[in-house]
Amino acid sequence: MVHTSLDVVDEKISAMGKALVDQRELYLGLLYPTEDYKVYGYVTNSKVKFVMVVDSSNTALRDNEIRSMFRKLHNSYTDVMCNPFYNPGDRIQSRAFDGMVTSMMIQVC
């Protein structure tokens, strides 16, 4: 399902012809037929995509929350990128990053 959502994100990106890159792609609505989950997409200026899959069982997260989560994610990601020892493409092993993500997820649940 993540791959499906990636396809959708790509589609959205290509659809946005405008120069303005909207960082916040709240792709709400991709509710897979059987599984009720929502997928949120977020694209950075460098075409790095963040995909967040949320279970719809818990009260749908507000748009703002999703946005803030993506923002935090983005910030942490840039911090990870700053590390010269990190090769883009590798699995991110930064403890700080993981910690941030974990805390974010805990916060939501």
Add this chain to the structure above:
Amino acid sequence: MEGLTLSDAEQKYYSDLFSYCDSESTKKVAAHGRVLELFRAAQLPNDVVHQIMELCGATRLGYFGRSQFYIALKLVAVAQSGFPLRVESINTVKDLPLPRFVASKNEQESRHAASYSSDSENQGSYSGVIPPPPGRGQVKKGSTSHDTGQPRTSADQQEPVSPVVSPQQSPPTSPHTWRKHSRHPSGGNSERPLAGPGPFWSPFGEAQSGSSAGDAVWSGHSPPPPQENWVSFADTPPTSTLLTMHPASVQDQTTVRTVASATTANEIRRQSSSYDDPWKITDEQRQYYVNQFKTIQPDLNGFIPGSAAKEFFTKSKLPILELSHIWELSDFDKDGALTLDEFCAAFHLVVARKNGYDLPEKLPESLMPKLIDLEDSADVGDQPGEVGYSGSPAEAPPSKSPSMPSLNQTWPELNQSSEQWETFSERSSSSQTLTQFDSNIAPADPDTAIVHPVPIRMTPSKIHMQEMELKRTGSDHTNPTSPLLVKTADLSEENKINSSVKFASGNTVADGYSSSDSFTSDPEQIGNNVTRQRSHSGMSPDNTAPPPPPPRPQPSHSRSSSLDMNRTFSVTTDLCVHTGQQQAGVVAQPPAVPPRPQPSQAAGPVVHRPVDADGLITHTSTSPQQIPEQPNFADFSQFEVFAASNVNEEQDDEAEKHPEVLPVEKASDPASSLRVAKTDSKIEEKTAASAPANVSKGTTPLAPPPKPVRRRLKSEDELRPEVDEHTQKTGVLAAVLASQPSIPRSVGKDKKAIQASIRRNKETNTVLARLNSELQQQLKDVLEERISLEVQLEQLRPFSHL
């Protein structure tokens, strides 16, 4: 096997060992490999080992699962204590000491410790130098060294710590103590320190060949990387010391590589409890680090780019993951480059790691680089192109927004406060670093620091208002630049007024809307500035005007805009008011900040710029040029008026004061650039106009300004309505301004001129303030419309994809 009950210490110890053996993290440990070594290290006869393995079920399963492993360890302890091995003995034997393992790992540890002392001297190559001995990496070294090495190491490390805790006494603490030891960089086996540890060692060594401390070490984190060079260093000197204490076996191993390390440095370093605290850096170490820094970057105030640092630290042969972690810890401002402090911290961490100390999760206090001025960090332009940097939202805006003159000043403040947005209006508060700010070309850094706070930006202006209040009080502080001093004082007063205004208007908006707050404040401030500046020269309006931070639509925008603003200098305050987002773009003036908001706008300003350039001759010319970038339609019109008026007025005075004003304005410019405030822009334009006018031709500059203004109008749909009003207002202002010029300039009567200009400025101020509030209102309305449109868009968007 039946259930196994373990005490806490045992639990910890076993899990450490398990993770040590489980190098592949598969949660099961093959019978061969580490486990076998481990058991052999337990110094038990082979048959006992086999028996243990059978008992724990490993032979049955073919591998050691976690439970099997634990059982096995327990059995080892049982065996070591002399009890017969039986299944029941697992739980029946109480108070078992932790199993001791003297495997080669210990040796490596010890070697590690040994090398610790040796390195210090090597300054040349990193590998050689690294004072901290490779330590862990030694594992490869192999087995000859034995516990002696290990206990030695631990002893060394314990030395500062305190009583050698023999494993038996406090098994639970052994892992802890080990860790504690690791905190003491001094570990090392320097000769001198050895003397101290020496006595420790012997009892230590006797106490347990496989002190749990050693075990703890093993279970350490990453697999010891090959640290040949390190080892070699350590080998020689430490070995010498070790020799005295321990059997030569250790030494053989360690001295594999020849390292002529002087060890003196290392030793000293080691001794000096570099980790005292446990992470404090001793002077010798610091000196060493500084020298290393110099080899990479001669300028001690400069930065080491990430790539160079990467190479350097890679030489230490630590695993990339650890280096990555060290980098994360030490790159405090997250700029991808290391300052001297950061470098020392990183180096220190590497040394510690090599000595077997675990890396902390957070940077220790003593290693924290002093939070320097933002300028310093801001100047880290080493890696401007950092990924995602541009993306990092918020940061930029916060700093950008500060209103003009104080923009620069506020930057540092802004950076520190997440409420960048709001604070910018508090220009006055920032009075300090105007000059610094100018040099801050990379607001990014401060921004990055602000990163976290950024989200706060979104909060309603209340917080922002508070910030403003704070800033306002802050602004009362002296301004380094004299002109600013005066202004800031005034501004602070004005700000108060402004802030109140702002509260009224901007509170509810979201992100981009907060700028409106700034707007309100800015215009007023600008007015104040104008007044003030008048007293200085006549150009004053420029300085004050800048403040209106462009609405910070997006963090990235603001960043760029702020930069630009600084450069462009409030003169033109072209920051023009774009609603929300645009401002960032607008601000992005010449300074290469991609004018985000709209390309068209950029085009406009560009066009404008050349025109302005003509008009401006003196240094002010630069600012006007930059100002054009910010289409401040309204401003331009006013600009014209002002220019005209200014021209008429004390040109002489102004001309003199221009230099002062301009720098000031420039300083504020960056700040103001962020916040594009229509009214502000107007004011700024006026000031800008006055500046150019004073400089030379009065009329020429006027001509250009109108153009951008017009252009701007076209580009911004949203702004259109506002623009219209704005233009109307500008018309009003123009009228007001026009009336002023008529005052003849008294020749040589500075005082009169000043007073007159003050008077005019005040009038203008009130008018602008009024206009400002009206525009603010318009802005809010427009923003609300925008919000609703966006909501609709979002609602429609999903459908479009279905």
